[in-house]
Amino acid sequence: MNWENRISPAVNAIAPSGIRKFFDIAAEMEDVISLGVGEPDFVTPWSIRESCVYGLEQGYTSYTSNRGLLELRQEITNLVEREHQITYDPKKEVLVTVGVSEALDIAMRAVLAPGDEVLIPEPCYVSYKACATLAGGKVISVPTKIENEFRITVEELEDYVTPKTKVLLIGYPNNPTGAVMDYETLEKIANFAEKHDLIVISDEIYCNLIYANTKHTCFASLDKMKDRTILLNGFSKAYAMTGWRIGYALANPVIISAMTKIHQYTILCAPITAQIAAIEALRHGEKYMKKMVSEYDKRRLLILDGMRKIGLECFEPKGAFYIFPCIKNTGLTSEEFAEKLLRSERVALVPGNAFGDCGEGFIRCSYATSVPKISEALVRIENFLKNHVYR
Amino acid sequence: MRELLELLEHDARRPVNELAAMLHRSEYEVEQQLKQLEKDKVILNYNTLINWEKFGDDMVTSIIEVNVTPQREVGFDAIAERIYRFDEVRSLYLMSGSFDLLVIIEGKSLKDISNFVSTRLATIEGITSTRSHFMLKPYKKDGSIIDDQECDRRLVVTP
Numbered sequence: 239m240n241w242e243n244r245i246s247p248a249v250n251a252i253a254p255s256g257i258r259k260f261f262d263i264a265a266e267m268e269d270v271i272s273l274g275v276g277e278p279d280f281v282t283p284w285s286i287r288e289s290c291v292y293g294l295e296q297g298y299t300s301y302t303s304n305r306g307l308l309e310l311r312q313e314i315t316n317l318v319e320r321e322h323q324i325t326y327d328p329k330k331e332v333l334v335t336v337g338v339s340e341a342l343d344i345a346m347r348a349v350l351a352p353g354d355e356v357l358i359p360e361p362c363y364v365s366y367k368a369c370a371t372l373a374g375g376k377v378i379s380v381p382t383k384i385e386n387e388f389r390i391t392v393e394e395l396e397d398y399v400t401p402k403t404k405v406l407l408i409g410y411p412n413n414p415t416g417a418v419m420d421y422e423t424l425e426k427i428a429n430f431a432e433k434h435d436l437i438v439i440s441d442e443i444y445c446n447l448i449y450a451n452t453k454h455t456c457f458a459s460l461d462k463m464k465d466r467t468i469l470l471n472g473f474s475k476a477y478a479m480t481g482w483r484i485g486y487a488l489a490n491p492v493i494i495s496a497m498t499k500i501h502q503y504t505i506l507c508a509p510i511t512a513q514i515a516a517i518e519a520l521r522h523g524e525k526y527m528k529k530m531v532s533e534y535d536k537r538r539l540l541i542l543d544g545m546r547k548i549g550l551e552c553f554e555p556k557g558a559f560y561i562f563p564c565i566k567n568t569g570l571t572s573e574e575f576a577e578k579l580l581r582s583e584r585v586a587l588v589p590g591n592a593f594g595d596c597g598e599g600f601i602r603c604s605y606a607t608s609v610p611k612i613s614e615a616l617v618r619i620e621n622f623l624k625n626h627v628y629r
Numbered sequence: 630m631r632e633l634l635e636l637l638e639h640d641a642r643r644p645v646n647e648l649a650a651m652l653h654r655s656e657y658e659v660e661q662q663l664k665q666l667e668k669d670k671v672i673l674n675y676n677t678l679i680n681w682e683k684f685g686d687d688m689v690t691s692i693i694e695v696n697v698t699p700q701r702e703v704g705f706d707a708i709a710e711r712i713y714r715f716d717e718v719r720s721l722y723l724m725s726g727s728f729d730l731l732v733i734i735e736g737k738s739l740k741d742i743s744n745f746v747s748t749r750l751a752t753i754e755g756i757t758s759t760r761s762h763f764m765l766k767p768y769k770k771d772g773s774i775i776d777d778q779e780c781d782r783r784l785v786v787t788p
Contacts, residue, residue: 257786257787260786261784261785261786261787264785264786265784265785272785274786275786276787276788277783277787281779363788364788413788536632536652539650539652539653540651543650544650586785586786588786588788592788613647
């Protein structure tokens with residue numbers, strides 16, 4: 239059978255992730271220092287792991303309610319109430335998902351009709367555009383600029399909005415740039431969403447990883463925005479739980495019901511083991527999370543200082559665990575830079591254009607790696623610049 | 630300063646330029662703070678935690694519960710000093726509960742330790758009894774897991 243012409247056009251239309259190529263090269267090399275990993279280098283705190291083991295010993299191996307264990311949903315709504323002063327009903331306004339990835343996918347599928355336009359600020363996480371496209375939406379990329387520290391502005395959004403725009407999808411603190419939004423700009427975006435009657439999908443997975451006395455504003459906490467927002471979050475980044483695949487969506491009961499419909503037929507429920515661990519994370523995980531955040535902050539300052547010293551222009555990222563240096567002065571494209579650096583100095587990172595066209599000229603470096611490795615990577619990048627670029 | 634101490638507690642070999650960058654301070658400032666902390670004896674030492682068994686040395690560690698009669702004016706301090714001045718004593722703590730002092734001793738052999746206890750420790754005036762336990766296997770020491778099998782299992786590049 240010729241499978242090539244049997245793949246659905248919708249799937250064929252999607253480009254494979256730009257990260258794949260670097261993964262393939264790096265995976266075959268030895269002694270690679272990777273600044274290319276989009277997940278914490280910490281292992282999940284032991285008390286969280288232990289609670290899962292205990293759950294298994296107690297025989298918790300069944301399905302749960304489609305929406306997730308009520309106990310977990312309650313802990314989630316308690317957390318959001320505590321941190322952002324927004325009240326959600328754990329019975330009607332929460333859905334526990336297999337990571338934010340699933341939540342994003344089903345949110346898109348639940349709201350988009352063919353041809354509906356989705357505004358997506360770029361650079362952005364690699365799956366945003368793919369999810370919107372697979373759900374039948376039309377992606378409208380809105381480039382953000384280093385001059386604005388990669389924050390989206392209302393003026394830029396106004397240039398791209400049309401009567402067909404249905405959704406605005408934002409992800410701050412941002413992967414790959416480390417950008418965070420300020421309250422004033424978010425307020426303006428809230429007015430913009432109101433004016434154009436948009437649904438806002440806000441991916442706030444990095445909301446706890448925030449530094450330099452910056453305060454995260456949850457989009458749903460803005461005036462009149464709770465009803466308009468599908469708030470996505472999860473446990474992967476804050477509690478170092480990427481492999482558990484556990485996240486959640488908070489929104490109006492109607493959209494949560496619609497998302498639950500897709501979820502119940504495709505996923506049924508998130509794994510019970512991960513749900514049990516997530517309950518423990520919310521009840522007792524905060525101290526571990528704070529320790530990790532303080533460690534990331536020191537690495538952030540170290541890598542920022544290092545990048546600037548070796549001559550790469552960077553704005554100061556205040557969230558997530560990425561730094562997004564500009565490499566335009568090297569005369570190389572992002573992909574050339576990443577590939578040459580990997581082959582000559584064995585440092586893996588991700589070219590900025592993997593996150594959208596306006597990421598060209600930048601590289602994403604993750605500082606979710608140990609300090610000695612960051613220091614060694616900085617030495618290697620400096621060697622690379624000396625020997626291959628500024629000769 | 631707390632942050633500086635926490636960084637060093639975790640890894641005493643961090644170079645000053647690295648510490649300065651991580652704390653967003655100048656190298657001069659960090660050097661001055663270190664000097665002050667050393668002078669004030671907040672930083673006592675920059676020891677290295679060594680797994681001697683892995684190196685091939687067979688050391689014997691004994692944990693000894695000691696009961697003493699406290700002395701007027703000085704309480705337990707004078708007798709504690711007589712104990713901790715011995716090089717063999719690695720650690721010494723005053724305890725609440727069923728005994729008074731906890732002494733941790735390292736020696737080359739059981740005989741070494743029993744000699745020390747019977748001829749040096751038990752004979753100190755004021756010590757009324759001792760009870761020795763021998764350590765069989767260490768699992769974790771000063772926050773470090775001795776034989777940690779966990780490693781970085783992440784893929785080399787992920788989104």
